[in-house]
Every structure is written in C-alpha cells, then in structure tokens.
Amino acid sequence: MNKITIDPITRLEGHGKIEIFLTQDGDVANAYLQVPELRGFEKFCQGRPVEEMPRITTRICGVCPGAHHIASTKATDAVYQVEPTPTAKKIRDLFYCAHMIHSHAAHFYVLAAPDFVLGPTSNPKERNILGLIAKLGTEIGLEVIKHRAFAQEIQAVIGGKATHPVCGLPGGMSKAIIEEERKDFEEKAKSLVDF
Amino acid sequence: MDKLKLALYWAGSCGGCDVAVLDINDNILKLADIADILFWPIALDFKYTDVEGMDDNYIDVCLFNGAIITSENERIARLLRAKSKILIAFGSCSCFGGIPALANFSNSADIMNYSYIAAPSNDNPTGTLPQVLTKVDEGILELPALYDTVRTLAQVVPVEYFLPGCPPPVSLIIDLVDKLAKNELPAIGSTLTPEKTVCDECPLKKENKCISKIFRPHELIPEPERCLLEQGIICCGPATRSGCGAACIKAGMPCRGCFGPPEGITDQGAKLVSSIASIYDAENEDEITRMVNEIVDPAGTFYRFAMADSILRRKRFQEKTHE
Numbered sequence: 001m002n003k004i005t006i007d008p009i010t011r012l013e014g015h016g017k018i019e020i021f022l023t024q025d026g027d028v029a030n031a032y033l034q035v036p037e038l039r040g041f042e043k044f045c046q047g048r049p050v051e052e053m054p055r056i057t058t059r060i061c062g063v064c065p066g067a068h069h070i071a072s073t074k075a076t077d078a079v080y081q082v083e084p085t086p087t088a089k090k091i092r093d094l095f096y097c098a099h100m101i102h103s104h105a106a107h108f109y110v111l112a113a114p115d116f117v118l119g120p121t122s123n124p125k126e127r128n129i130l131g132l133i134a135k136l137g138t139e140i141g142l143e144v145i146k147h148r149a150f151a152q153e154i155q156a157v158i159g160g161k162a163t164h165p166v167c168g169l170p171g172g173m174s175k176a177i178i179e180e181e182r183k184d185f186e187e188k189a190k191s192l193v194d195f
Numbered sequence: 196m197d198k199l200k201l202a203l204y205w206a207g208s209c210g211g212c213d214v215a216v217l218d219i220n221d222n223i224l225k226l227a228d229i230a231d232i233l234f235w236p237i238a239l240d241f242k243y244t245d246v247e248g249m250d251d252n253y254i255d256v257c258l259f260n261g262a263i264i265t266s267e268n269e270r271i272a273r274l275l276r277a278k279s280k281i282l283i284a285f286g287s288c289s290c291f292g293g294i295p296a297l298a299n300f301s302n303s304a305d306i307m308n309y310s311y312i313a314a315p316s317n318d319n320p321t322g323t324l325p326q327v328l329t330k331v332d333e334g335i336l337e338l339p340a341l342y343d344t345v346r347t348l349a350q351v352v353p354v355e356y357f358l359p360g361c362p363p364p365v366s367l368i369i370d371l372v373d374k375l376a377k378n379e380l381p382a383i384g385s386t387l388t389p390e391k392t393v394c395d396e397c398p399l400k401k402e403n404k405c406i407s408k409i410f411r412p413h414e415l416i417p418e419p420e421r422c423l424l425e426q427g428i429i430c431c432g433p434a435t436r437s438g439c440g441a442a443c444i445k446a447g448m449p450c451r452g453c454f455g456p457p458e459g460i461t462d463q464g465a466k467l468v469s470s471i472a473s474i475y476d477a478e479n480e481d482e483i484t485r486m487v488n489e490i491v492d493p494a495g496t497f498y499r500f501a502m503a504d505s506i507l508r509r510k511r512f513q514e515k516t517h518e
Contacts, residue, residue, distance in 0.1 A: 062211020
C-alpha cells in the first residue's frame with residue numbers, strides 16, 4: 001500500500017509524525033498520528049519534593065510553562081491544605097493572564113496564522129512567521145512581536161523568568177510586586193487590550 | 196557575504212529553547228537578515244527528508260536543543276552533525292541532560308509502565324504499551340525506541356559550542372547572533388556564557404555565616420537581602436555557572452543549577468556537596484547526620500539539571516539475581 005509520511009509535523013509544540021496509507025486508486029485508506037516522544041514526568045517526579053513540582057513540571061512544555069507552573073502550585077496548596085492569601089491569588093491571576101496572552105499570541109501568529117494568511121497551498125518554505133511578516137509588512141510584524149514581548153515581560157517580572165517561571169509556593173508567591181511594576185503592567189495591559 | 200545557513204532542532208525537549216529564540220523579539224528580523232533558516236520544526240515546515248537531501252556540511256550552524264532520550268533523537272543528532280559545520284548544544288537539556296535526565300533515576304521499562312499503565316489517571320485495562328513496530332491493517336507503524344539512559348548531545352556526537360540555560364537567556368542568544376554575524380565565535384569547545392558562578396552575579400549579601408538547620412523553600416520567609424544558603428535554604432548558586440543574572444534568586448527562589456557546573460568543574464553535584472558541607476555548623480557527627488537528613492532528595496536537587504553529564508550518569512541498574 002502506498003504511504004505518505006509527514007515527519008516531523010511542524011508549527012506546534014511537541015513531536016509528531018503522520019502516516020497516511022493510500023489505496024491503489026489514491027484514496028486515503030487510513031491515517032495515523034504518532035507521538036514519537038516520551039520523557040516520563042509521571043515517573044521521574046516521584047521522589048522529588050512536592051514544592052519543587054512547580055519548577056519541574058514547567059518543563060513539560062516551553063510554550064505553556066505558566067499553565068503547568070500554576071497548576072502545580074495549586075496542587076501544592078492542596079497538599080499542604082493552605083489557602084493562598086488574597087494578594088498572592090491576585091498576583092497569580094495577573095501572571096496567568098499575561099501567560100495566556102503570550103501563549104495565544106505565539107500560537108496564533110507563529111504557529112497557526114501562516115496557514116490562514118498565506119494559505120495551505122502556499123510555498124512551504126515561506127509558510128511561516130517570516131513569510132507572514134514579509135506579506136503583512138514589518139510594521140504589523142513588529143506590533144505582534146512587541147505585544148507578545150509585553151506579556152513575556154510581565155511574566156518575567158513576577159515569575160523570575162517567562163520561560164520557566166519559579167514564583168509559585170504552597171500558599172503564596174515568592175515575590176511581591178512593587179508600585180512601579182504595577183504601573184508598568186497597567187500600561188502594557190492597556191496596550192495589549194487595544195492590540 | 197552569503198547568508199548563513201542555519202538550522203534549529205529540538206530533540207528530547209519542551210520547546211522553551213525555541214520560544215527563547217522567538218523572545219529575542221525584533222532581533223529575529225536581524226537573524227533573518229543574516230541567515231536563511233533551513234530547518235526549525237516549531238516555526239518552519241521543513242521535513243527530515245529536506246535535511247537528508249542536503250550535502251554534508253551544507254548547514255553553517257545548527258542550534259540543537261533537547262536531550263538524547265530516544266533512537267529518533269540520536270538519529271537526528273547524527274544527521275544534523277553530518278550536515279552542519281558548527282553544532283551548538285543549545286540549552287541545558289542538550290548540554291547536561293536537563294530536567295529530562297531526572298529519568299536517569301529510573302529506566303525505560305519503569306517509565307513506560309508507570310506513564311501508560313500504573314499512573315492513577317490512566318485507563319488502560321489491556322495494559323497496552325507503545326511498541327517500536329506495530330502491525331496495522333494497512334501496513335507497519337514505527338516509533339522510536341525509548342532509551343534507559345538520557346544522554347547529552349556531546350555524549351552522542353562531537354559538539355563545537357555549548358550555550359546552557361533553561362532556557363538560554365535572551366541576552367546570550369542575541370550575543371550569539373552578533374558573534375555569528377561578525378564571524379567572531381570563540382575557540383572550539385567554548386561555553387558561550389560568563390565563566391564565574393551564579394554567586395558572583397547574585398545581589399544577596401554573603402556574611403560567611405555557617406548554618407545549623409536546613410529549610411525547604413516554603414518553610415521559611417527569608418530575609419530579603421541575605422544569601423539564601425546562609426539562611427539554610429539549599430541554593431545551587433555556588434556550583435552553577437553564571438549567565439542568568441541570578442534570575443530565580445531575584446524572584447525570591449533559590450538557584451536550581453540550570454546553567455550546569457562552572458568552568459573547570461566536572462561534577463556539579465559533587466561541587467555542591469562540598470560547598471554546602473563547608474558551611475555546616477555542627478558540633479558532632481550526630482548533628483551532621485541530622486542536617487544531611489534535612490536535605491530532601493539530595494540527588495534530585497544537586498543534579499536537577501546535570502544528571503546525564505555527571506560522574507554518576509544514572510542510578511545503578513538493579514543487579515539481576517541469578518538462580
């Protein structure tokens with residue numbers, strides 16, 4: 001049976017391979033998506049201190065480390081049966097909002113948009129973020145870059161690093177924010193809403 | 196000057212190193228000015244067959260992130276090595292094994308069994324595990340093999356440069372792009388970071404005080420301007436290469452060693468044991484034992500990012516019993 005192999009699949013986080021089997025007439029008989037990777041977080045997190053989970057599980061995904069960080073941090077709250085302070089909750093929410101903006105901007109503009117703006121039949125060599133900027137112009141490209149950077153910067157100030165943050169602790173956060181930072185976040189957030 | 200031919204790849208990794216390259220922001224346009232990117236799975240649509248079709252040494256520089264965990268990781272490492280003039284181990288996984296090398300406390304069978312069968316979130320009554328070869332009605336499907344031991348890139352192929360960090364900081368990536376543009380890379384074998392330790396970059400004050408009790412990070416609200424280690428919180432700064440600007444410590448958390456050992460140190464964990472032992476304030480052997488026992492998961496902490504690159508390399512396999 002004839003076979004089309006797409007290896008690796010691209011413009012997403014993670015490894016994948018697609019095998020498409022064809023009939024003699026060239027119709028698709030069946031298609032398989034395979035994930036040729038396993039690191040074993042489920043296993044190697046065992047034996048590690050629970051308060052280290054927010055700093056280990058971030059490495060599940062470098063595009064969405066904020067999600068794994070906050071999820072693990074909430075798990076440590078549950079383990080110790082502690083309720084984070086209202087301030088800590090607000091800082092976590094602020095961090096997570098910034099994370100969502102970065103992650104969605106990265107997904108939409110870098111990973112997905114080339115399919116929509118340049119189209120599935122475009123030259124595969126140009127069907128990417130650089131091709132997108134070439135088509136839409138550097139000015140728009142720089143706006144996208146600037147605003148994704150705003151979201152990354154907010155996360156980095158709160159979390160130490162945007163990829164991979166370290167601020168979550170059972171019952172709270174390791175770092176407060178100061179008034180200057182709050183004002184800077186507010187300006188960036190307003191610009192992000194307009195964007 | 197001809198444009199540089201550049202490739203970026205992720206082996207056993209999380210994608211954070213690739214996001215770090217995007218985080219150079221408008222410098223990415225500068226990178227596109229000086230280089231044609233020929234392969235970059237997170238962002239571009241080139242396939243393995245495109246790389247296989249290149250002549251040897253066709254790629255000028257390959258930034259390779261991720262550890263070597265599967266037979267596919269090894270195959271692509273060998274492929275990109277053959278096709279690249281300069282191969283750079285990019286990020287802590289490719290330099291030292293990184294977080295994935297915590298799997299070296301286990302083995303492939305136990306990882307497979309737990310991840311697909313034993314973990315409470317699984318629903319796998321038939322105990323199905325991924326196979327290298329699987330026969331389906333239409334033909335054969337093939338997956339890479341999962342190795343028992345996670346390796347660094349340099350344990351598999353020769354590597355010209357190392358840029359550690361989890362992920363490498365934007366400033367060091369921009370510095371690398373500049374050096375590539377000006378063709379000013381240092382001596383082969385160099386690590387493209389400062390050579391000192393995180394302590395040398397850390398703003399906290401050291402008072403050369405000894406410690407008599409170890410605290411876990413959530414057990415103590417540290418005094419804000421004092422060295423965390425001297426307050427009893429295990430911090431890997433003394434045995435970790437500089438370059439991050441003490442980012443985690445500035446966020447109120449101790450260093451976990453992602454930049455690997457500083458210049459001249461071969462085993463990061465051993466160096467940490469010696470640093471920590473040197474500030475123990477203990478009157479007798481019982482006190483030393485108590486303080487050693489207060490360190491939870493010492494191996495997983497001291498070798499958090501550099502297990503694959505350590506002298507230990509991995510947890511010893513259980514000896515088979517012969518009847």
